Amino acid sequence: MDPVSAQTPPVAVPDAVVVHERVEPVIGVRRRVVTGLLLVVVGLVTVLGWGFGSGTGDATFRFGGGAAIALPDLTVPGTTTPVLLGAVVLALGVFQLVRGFRLRRTPVLIGVTLACFVIAFLAWAMSGRDGGSIDVVQLLQSTVFLATPLILGALAGVLGERSGVVNVAIEGQMLTGAFAGALVATLAGSLGAGVVGAVLAGALVGWVLAVFAIRYQVNQVILGVVLNAAALGFTGWAYKALMQTNTERYNSPGVLEPLPIPGLADLPVVGPLLFRANVVVYLMYVLIVALQVVLFRTRWGLRTRAVGEHPKAAATVGIPVLRVRYVNVVVAGGMAGLAGAYLSIGTIGPFTENMSAGKGFIALAAVIFGRWSPKGAVGASLLFGFFAALQTLVGILPTPGAVPSSFLAMLPYLATIFAVAGFVGRVRPPAASGEPYP
Amino acid sequence: MKRLRWGGTWLVTVFAVVGALVVGAVLIAIGDARTRDAATYFFTYPWDTFTEAGYAVRDAYVALVQGAVFNPNLSGTAALGPISETLVNATPLILTGLAVALSFRVGLFNIGAQGQIIAGAIVAAYVGFTFDLPVGLHLVVALVGGILGGTLWGGIVGWLKARTGAHEVITTIMLNYVAINLLTFLLGLEGFQRPPYGQAISESVAASARLPHLLGSSLRVHLGLLLALAAAVGVWWLFTRSTLGFRLRAVGANPDAARTAGMAVGRLQIAAMAMAGGLAGLAGASQVLGVTGSVTGSVAGTIGFDAITVALLGRNNPYGVIAAGLLFGGMRAGSVQMQSSTGVPVDLVGVLQALVVLFIAAPALVRAVFRLKPGGAKAVGSELAAGWTR
Known part of the structure; x- marks a missing residue:
């Protein structure tokens, strides 16, 4: 029996949530x-x-x-x-x-x-x-390429925060996923196993986050920072202790081949852009749609959002607050692990030290820039990916003056600062994000 | 009273370190090739695996201590080498740890020490290689420049927090990246980059702006250490003896109550972040003027993030920060020796560091594992706001 739908059809809990979103705030x-x-x-x-x-x-x-x-x-x-x-x-x-x-x-x-x-x-x-020219499709292709790990990481962040757990450890989950992906793929001799291994490794870090955040009620931002440090140290240690001494045996996984979708792949613009990718990217498409639907169209999503906005109210109507949080954080960890798989076996193959290089933090920014919604997070990630792609492109164009590409690289970060400072509109996090529930 | 102490802060800290070392020992054993070989015939001679693992762990930890504290194979001035390296590593950790601890006490989570270090390093280096000032004055101006650079970088965060409510965790992370990109830009700029412009390294700081060595030129320990200790005393004084410190603590304890009591919460937050930034900026200046003599892209290393663990282990107490800085600085220094003589990667220290903090952040876990009585140890970080709002 489901108490929410049995007693009061979707009114009781979501009401508080929905009303907030419908009010058109007076612009200052x-x-x-x-x-x-x-x-x-x-x-x-x-x-x-x-x-x-x-x-x-x-x-x-x-x-x-x-x-x-x-x-x-x-x-x-x-x-x-x-x-x-x-x-x-x-x-x-x-x-x-x-x-x-x-x-x-x-x-x-x-x-x-x-x-x-x-x-x-x-x-x-x-x-x-x-005769100066650029290939727009190529630019967008590298945008998608650079944005894929950000999108997956940001989806992980959205899912965690919507259920009330701040996930600063996306970076660590990505890195662990990238490591496990390369290691498992090499040991098992199968890239598919590598992807599964990466997802499980990310989920494992997610589970540690969940246990410490939910059971031991450790401050979640501190926890995230610490888990990132642990992941960086552990993968760095394992890379040097195992992978560098015996690359053949532990770190030569190969690369996931692109799988063009027949028909769709030949379309102009969208074909090369979206339908000639590898399995991780296709999984990402599924996850984007699934998360948007699950969060806003299903009972589980309703419960997740209720737990993230007002856990006490959710508990009152019989929602198991802690279980909802555990499941969401572990699943989110798996998504960030998948992002890691894309970094290693999805693009270059072998694992290298600190290969996530801050992408988890950018994904966190995308969560906030995208206002805690899957759609927004995807948009923000694509924007960040686009600027990264632009930065590499500008280096090879015949510009009439010097463009410091470092300044282009700064733009996404500055944009995020403007966003959280409220210059570009209201940014409201889930009310109970980061609050432990007794 | 006695029982309370046994379950209390100190014991949890000690057991957290012990627990981290145990996990580290397991990692060392797994990473050891001979142990792995012995494990292949584990079921015939199980004891072999344990002896090999024991040797590996012993060798690694002995090398760690030798690299950090005392190495019997060295004599004369060189015997002080390990201690000197520990202090060199501890100096920026103490300064930045203070920066993080100071903002923690005011209820702000400063993840931006990394960017503040870079800002300080940029200004200090620029003053160091462009200005032409007499010995002594040049150093002071360069140090003040570094502090101001960090103050600006931290102050922006405080200003954004006070004026717009932008959460400091996000703005500090973003400003870290802005600082790194700014540094990358400067390192490609004529007048900042060192000729012949092949490498991303700045001009060298003039000798008149270098921090003098404390124990002769063969040992790297420099005056920055004393500055760090003085800063710790200063932070202690600020929080326990001054009105400003009282106000800052009030804001950290309960901003609403502080506001009701008539304190300018926003201004105090700006002041706290500016001071924190200044301390981190001083750390950056001390690295440039005391250790490297120039700026590269890796000037901040991972100091800004390690500092968070230092502040947490030191429980945001200035003297605790000194102790934690010395411990982690020693581990950093010792890890180099450990890697070169036993092949255990330096990254192991990162794992140890993270585990120590993870354990002390969850005292309930440590108590459960070591069957300690419940006591007075508060969870680390409980003084911080839990969520994004507030």
């Missing part, structure tokens, strides 16, 4: 002004920096990416394009300053602004000499 004057000014600054940079600072060449966007059916190239003038796009951003900024957009339009506003800024920037970057 200061936030409106700050956001508007930010947009104006971005617009000015676009017009003055990318528009009038550009070279004379044209900019060509190609849409190849190795698809069987390719779209025609798009060539635009290198100067006019940034100026026009900058004008659009300026107009948005002025409108925001004078009238103010509705708060729920904020993601659209950010999206349009970023798109204008980036396209203008690319046009500028190619205008250094004639």
Whole structure:
């Protein structure tokens, strides 16, 4: 028997949750002004920096990416394009300053602004000499490639926090997953076993997190930091003690081959982008949809969110708070472990020391930037992945001036700071996230 | 009274260290090739496995102590080498541990020591290789510069927290990456990078801005150690003897009550983060001016994260931080010797460090394992806000 649906159909617990989300908050004057000014600054940079600072060449966007059916190239003038796009951003900024957009339009506003800024920037970057061109599909391909571990890690973060457990240990779970993936795949001689091993290893770290956070009620942020340190130390130790001394036997797993989906893989743009990936990426698609559906359309998701918002109320209607948290945190650990599998056997094969290199922390940022929803987390991860891809691309373009790629690399982090500072809208975590339940 | 002490803080700490060493011993045994060979015929001669494992563990831990404290094979000044290395490693850990502990006491979780170290190191190095000042003054200006760099980096976090409520865990993590990228940018910039511009390393700090060695030029221990100890005394004084410290503790204990009592909670949070950043910035300056003499991308190493474990093990008490810094600094120093003479990777120390803190963070677990009586040991980190909100 399920007490929630048996007694009071989805009203009692979720009510408190849903009401919060439906209220259209009154937008503060200061936030409106700050956001508007930010947009104006971005617009000015676009017009003055990318528009009038550009070279004379044209900019060509190609849409190849190795698809069987390719779209025609798009060539635009290198100067006019940034100026026009900058004008659009300026107009948005002025409108925001004078009238103010509705708060729920904020993601659209950010999206349009970023798109204008980036396209203008690319046009500028190619205008250094004639014939400058980039392959948009390739750029997006490497975006997906770089975003995959972030998306999986961020989904893990969303699931944990929605049930009330802060998971700062995504990094450690990824690293352990990457290690276990390479080790198990080598020992078993099967990459499939490697993927399973990575998921189980991530889940194991998730279980440790759950035990200490739920049973021993250790502060969850401290716990995450400590688990990350332990994972870094342990995998580093095992890498040197086992893998380096006998690479053949412990660390030569091979790489997961891409599995093109017949038919879909030949479509222009989306084919090479989405349907020529390896099994981890396909699992990721399934997980994105599954998590979004499970969290918001199923009984388990309702219980999870109830436990994350108000555990006492959830317990009152008979939801086993601790069990819901245990299960979610362990499953989340498995997802982060899968992200680790992508890092090792999903891309390069062997494990190397500290190969997650902070991706778990970026995933954590994506959780918050994406406002604790699976959709948002995916969007934020793609954004971060895109900037990482852009950073590598800019190095090889004939730019008319120097672009410090380090500054491009900073953008996602600065954007996250702006996000949590509330400049781009309301960010409200699950109310009981991080609170132990007795 | 006596019973309370037995179940209390000290015993939990001791057993946490013992527990970590036991787990470490298991790892050493697994990583030892001879032990693994002996384990292949475990069911014929089971004792062999244990003796081989025993030898491996003994050798590794003996080397660890020799590298950290005293090595009977060395004589003369070299005999002080291990202690000197321990102190060199402990110096930034103490300073940064204080930075983390200070913010803990005010209820803020500073994961951004890494970025604050980098900010301090950048400014200190820049002052060190561009300014032309007399001996003594140059050093002071460089140190102050480092402190200001860290203060700025930490102060931003406090300001964001006070003005917008942005959670410091997120802003500090993000600012760490901003700092690393800023450093990468500077290391490719003419005027900061060392000619002939092949490597990502800064210009060398002038001799007049270097921290003097304490025990002769052959030993690396430098004046930064005394600065760290002085800083610990300063933090102790701040929290136990000054009005500002009282206010800070009040904010840490209960911000709402502090606000009701008329304290400017926001300003105190900014002050706390700025001071914490200053301490971490001093650590960065001390690394540059005392140890490396220039800045590279790895100037902060993992100090900023190790500092969190130092602060937790030291239970946010300045003198506890000194002790924890010396312990972990010694483990760092000893691990180098351990790796070179027995082949056990230095990373083992990272595992030990994390386990110690994991155990002391869960006193209930340690008590259950070692069958201790329940006592007064509070869980580490219980003074922090649990969630994102507040």
